[in-house]
Amino acid sequence: MIRQITALIAGILFGAGLAISQMVNPDKVLSFLDIAGRWDPSLALVMGGALAVTFVGYRLVLGRGQPVFADRFELPTARDLDSRLLAGAGIFGIGWGLVGFCPGPALASLAFARFDSVLFILAMLAGAALYIGADRYRLLPKTS
Amino acid sequence: MVIENFTPVSALIGGAFIGLAAVLLLALNGRIAGISGIAGGLLRPAPGDAGWRIAFIVGLVIGAGLYGLPAGVPIIIDASVPVLLIGGLLVGFGTRLGGGCTSGHGVCGIARLSKRSIVATLTFMAAAVITVFVMRHVVGG
Incomplete structure (x- = not known):
């Protein structure tokens, strides 16, 4: 049950982030991808903002060795x-x-x-x- | 190059929320916040593995609505029904075949400096840019 509550909270933050950054709007996303048109670079900063947090946060978290409510980290193994x-x-x-x-x-x-x-x-x-x-x-x- | 509708502050803040969500999901549940993987796992769930996936997706909708509805975030979908269906099929098939999407490869994988995720992100970005160029400036030009 606790893992469902934590997943719900993470989902709410993620969804809010998509709305705040307007990435839920396909028109905004296509304006980023349309580099030959009237270009809207916002999506690059959405990824940049997210990566700045995950880059540091993942290192801190993975350094702990174990997640709080699970036995181990489930990370992709393919190389x-x-x-x-x-x-x-x-x-x-x-x-x-x-x-x-x-x-x-x-x-x-x-x-x-x-x-x-x-x-x-x-x-x-x-x-x-x-x-x-x-x-x-x-x-x-x-x-x- | 003409730059229009650039919203750097909300883009960075929204991005930070997404990053925080990904860090929390890893710290608490030990999971990667890749949406195609979380949703795709529901099509053949392992026993006891569906609940957190459903909870995350429900949260995704609640979070988008909590901010987006009062703020009046516009949702403009220009694609015709056939293009919507073809696009959806390609996104569903391609993300499963390639093992991830914008979140799983683009945010979580690159943060782990995964070679696969970096190559996948460059590939889907390039494919999307070329597709938009063809649709807007070649076919639709």
Whole structure:
């Protein structure tokens, strides 16, 4: 139960950050990605602000050896640059550029009760399910 | 280059909130705040592993609404329904295949100086910039 409460609090802070920075607005995100148009560099500072905190905070936290309410830190173990990583990032980038939503802002935007958000999220879940199916039937390149 | 609608202060403050959320989730629950991974894990959850994921996503919506609704943050979605659906499919598939999105790779992974996350972030940023260029200045130009 305690881990659900802490996750809820972290989620609220994360969602507030997305709203404060206006990253929940696809139009603002596309203005950042449109470097040949009327460019809005804000997103670079959102990432910069987040990274400034995580860069220092992660070091302090990981130095403690153990999380407060769990046995261990669950960190990614993969190290190699494989075709899945590159293809996945490329495919994600195309979708992000088409609409201006990445997963966090898309889910957070449910707060604004927009039908467009719901459609995007359903398609996103279908895409994730498609990945699970393709992975199960070995249609994807092997992980290294 | 023409710079417009630049909001540096709210961008930095919002970014710091996102960073704080990621640090808290690691410090308390030992988890990486990658949204595609948190949400994707709900499609085939391990026993007892769904609750915190749902709680985080519910929090995400509450947090965005708590600030965004009273502040009147605009949500402008220009994409047509077919583009929305194709974009959503690509984002869902690509983030699972690539093991992360803007938050997991871009914020959490880069903070750990993960080579995979740095390469993934550069790749999806480049792909998104090229896509916007093609859609706005080649196709839509």
